[in-house]
Amino acid sequence: MNKTIKYLLSFLFFIQISCQKKKEHQKTKAMTKYEWLDATSAPLGYPVDVYRGGLESSDGEFTSLYSGTTAGSWGEANRGMNNGEKSIPNHLHVIWVSYAEKIFYEADTDIDYEKMIALFRNGYYTPSDGDDPNPRKENYNQIIVGFAPGGVVVVWLSGGGRQVEIGRYEGKKITIPKSEIDALSPGPQKNMFDPGYQSKIMHEFGIVPEEVAKANEGKPIPYGLWDSYRTEYNWTLVTELPNDLKNKDVGIYAYNGNREELFGETLVQKYPKIIPDNVKWNTPQKRTIPGKVDFSWVDENRYYSEIEFDKNEIFSAFKEVSSAEPNAEIELKVTVNIPKTSASVQLISGKKQVWLKNSKIMVRKTKYKD
Incomplete structure (x- = not known):
């Protein structure tokens, strides 16, 4: 057997083994449950x-x-x-x-x-x-x-x-063929094609709340709205607390459906080697616009603050502070007052700042302390 044939046989054997390993890898991946x-x-x-x-x-x-x-x-x-x-x-x-x-x-x-x-x-x-x-x-x-x-x-x-x-x-x-619809047995699937049933669903207050149905009545469907929720900005939450206190944990709830519960400053300091950067509250990263944030802190008591944003106001604010530089670093700054009863909120990027005056702000003392 000459060297050329030996080489070809070795090459074919290598290809066969590689394909077999690839198939086994794909099979293992597919079987992962x-x-x-x-x-x-x-x-x-x-x-x-x-x-x-x-x-x-x-x-x-x-x-x-x-x-x-x-x-x-x-x-x-x-x-x-x-x-x-x-x-x-x-x-x-x-x-x-x-x-x-x-x-x-x-x-x-x-x-x-x-x-x-x-x-x-x-x-x-x-x-x-x-x-x-x-x-x-x-x-x-x-x-x-x-x-x-x-x-x-x-x-x-x-x-x-x-x-x-x-x-x-x-x-x-x-369009579902009429023959397919006609062949359906009476019940939930067939009801989906009934104009009367479709209208009933839109006016069933257990499905669409009455205030929502009334607010939407006569208005066009806001196509593109849910895609706009997916726009990301380079923003970080900043909390300014009385007496130089530090937050313990932070929650971010975005309009696009993303949700994060993050480690606050006291926990990051306590467990610096355990907590990954991507779940630290102050790690800069791109995020979508929040509909709500919350955080807690502890002194002689435990306190909890929740801020629910006005959608039009916060979307407009993010657009304004990033208008010159889309990738600019943005701070969403929450400042709690000295009596620990309320807070103010602003969006800051460089010299630009926009106050979020229509936010619903709650600060309260909880019944327990960690």
Whole structure:
């Protein structure tokens, strides 16, 4: 056997082994299972129903998202029926009806498997409550699929104290054949096509609150709104407390559905080697605009502050302070008054500052101290 033949045989053997290892690796990845619950979400006032379909995994596993009318708030988990140890999905194929639009949409798309599997595998740290101040390791346990007007689809991964967007996808308008509709048995699926039922859902106050229905009446659907929630800015929360006190933990709840419970200054100082930078309250990073923030601190008592922002005001403020430099560092500064009864809020970037005067601010002393 000459050298050329030996080389070719060796090369072919190497290729065969490499392909086999790749297949085994892919098979192992496909077989990796985690405990999670499916859920759906829709913006307040814009309920949807999944007609059929759901989340698909590369090993053939399927999780249906058909579970009844989805209402509530954007990013908020609603429904969910299939809890258990399951493969992580890599594809979404679903048909749903948007009752506000009286339109059916279909999304048939790959979703970010690699991002999800990494998050499931690594978990995250979150502050502990009560008597145990040590950082607590948590796992993600929910995959939420949100449906907004215009065919917008967003997937989040969620766990206690944390929710992160996986990706934004888009459905297309479709028409279900009349023959298929006629063949449906009387019940929830067939009701989705009934104009009277569609109208009833929009005026069912258990699904769309009366004040929301009245506020939306006669107004056009704000297409693009939910995409605007996804705009990121380089901002950090700053808390100025009386007597040079330091915050203990911080919560950030964004309009786009993301949620973070972060370690405050006292915990970061106490556990500097344990707490990762991405869950420290003052680590600079790009984030979407918050709808609410909260934080606590301790002196002789424990105090808790919560700030709920006016949506129009805070979006306008972020736009204003970043108008000259989109990547500018921005501080969302909360200053608590000396009596510890209220606070003021402003957005600061360089010499620019905008007061957020319409924020709802609450500061209170709690009944316990850590």
